[in-house]
């Protein structure tokens with residue numbers, strides 16, 4: 276079924292979604308925007324009242340192929356009809372195929388599959404700790420992470436996340452994490468030398484090539500190249516969290532390609548399954564020190580998710596989607612810069628790579644990213660904040676020139692509405 280056919284299949288608008296009864300039974304971990312989405316096709320979604328939105332969130336940088344992509348529908352349907360779950364007690368051909376694709380298309384030699392970004396980072400943290408104990412000979416290995424980073428919501432990954440707001444009230448945190456400012460090489464050098472004391476020593480650095488949740492902040496090429504050099508000289512492992520920027524989001528398949536350095540270990544999740552829950556931790560062979568029984572996941576790498584993720588990977592290649600990401604990303608940034616020039620008192624910067632971009636609001640004014648996102652919803656455009664002052668643009672990677680143009684017009688209208696006297 277083509278996307279055009281799906282778009283034309285209108286549903287009957289129902290009464291407003293009952294948010295009160297929803298909130299009575301679902302834990303209140305999310306401050307949700309007051310719409311309920313029930314259908315999607317391509318870069319568009321419809322709410323329960325039949326209202327159409329252009330989706331520049333894509334399930335938070337996840338639905339790389341958009342909604343109801345024919346290849347995704349076919350992969351999901353076929354794999355469920357064949358076999359969906361068996362556990363890792365047995366060999367899973369689809370898991371092997373997906374791992375082979377990742378290894379052939381990255382600097383990694385080995386893959387471990389799990390179900391989410393946080394779990395992928397947990398696996399990387401465990402691997403780094405075992406490597407420290409068995410190879411680096413560190414009794415108490417310290418992992419360096421960056422201020423304003425985001426690595427997930429499990430206890431180890433909130434500890435790794437350099438933002439106190441995610442840690443508050445969940446103490447005690449995991450020991451042996453230390454934070455340094457992002458893009459500041461001197462801070463890393465100081466930390467590595469000062470934290471080398473007794474049983475303690477830095478064993479690994481866990482860092483995002485571009486900070487996503489922390490405000491769409493790209494990594495400096497010079498900083499990352501120096502990081503690589505320091506890690507080579509000291510034997511510290513370099514781990515990249517590619518959960519948000521990997522799988523083509525930046526216009527390159529992996530974020531590290533934008534920086535010209537290879538990590539020793541990296542993680543992926545969000546876009547890997549195009550919206551099907553899957554996470555993965557990749558490593559070079561020299562640091563794959565796991566033995567059977569040391570790490571595991573019941574669902575991880577099952578035939579269903581791996582079959583679907585492999586289709587997502589192959590579709591990225593076959594439809595030449597990375598080129599679209601570069602072109603549409605450039606178009607979007609140029610358009611956003613023109614809007615920023617219209618509102619110089621409100622917008623201070625536009626930044627990003629490929630199709631992960633942030634529009635930064637002036638720190639001196641009261642206007643928040645959430646205000647602009649709400650105004651966007653009123654204009655039929657879905658956006659997501661990245662921190663209090665940055666509006667993030669992460670559309671499906673298949674977004675068209677016309678859709679980017681349409682989104683820019685909606686942003687312009689949203690800015691006009693939030694800035695009017």
Ligand SMILES: *Cc1c(COP(=O)(O)O)cnc(C)c1O
Pocket residue numbers: 390391392393394396425426427428483487488516517518519544545
């Ligand atoms: C979203 C995200 C995570 C967490 O992924 P989950 O699937 O929500 O656990 C980790 N790291 C980065 C960089 C992310 O953007």
